[in-house]
Amino acid sequence: MSPRKNYPKKRRPKSGDDEPITIASNQSFEEDDNGLWIVRKLTGSAANKPYRCPGCDQVIPMATPHTVAWLDGDEDNRRHWHNACWTKRNNRRPRTERTRNAPRY
Numbered sequence: 817m818s819p820r821k822n823y824p825k826k827r828r829p830k831s832g833d834d835e836p837i838t839i840a841s842n843q844s845f846e847e848d849d850n851g852l853w854i855v856r857k858l859t860g861s862a863a864n865k866p867y868r869c870p871g872c873d874q875v876i877p878m879a880t881p882h883t884v885a886w887l888d889g890d891e892d893n894r895r896h897w898h899n900a901c902w903t904k905r906n907n908r909r910p911r912t913e914r915t916r917n918a919p920r921y
């Protein structure tokens with residue numbers, strides 16, 4: 817009863833979008849303060865129901881390509897994100913805060 821069928825393992829050459837080639841067809845890993853995330857890019861055709869994006873709290877309509885991510889070993893709690901929201905999330909890590917209290921001179 818797995819929702820994932822066997823995707824054809826085709827590498828689509830995408831110009832201008834240098835995603836690293838990943839182990840599974842469209843799966844990658846990202847690490848942050850919470851741990852290791854498994855990140856999977858879904859194509860529109862794989863999205864057969866609407867989901868709510870935790871990044872912007874908006875619904876991702878059916879048939880919209882988006883990102884699914886979950887913490888390693890916690891696949892039951894996987895979340896569906898807009899691609900843009902997932903990317904933004906990475907830019908917004910609290911850790912990237914610089915020492916902006918430092919005196920200029």
Ligand SMILES: [Zn+2]
Binds near residue numbers: 872
């Ligand atoms: Zn979103």
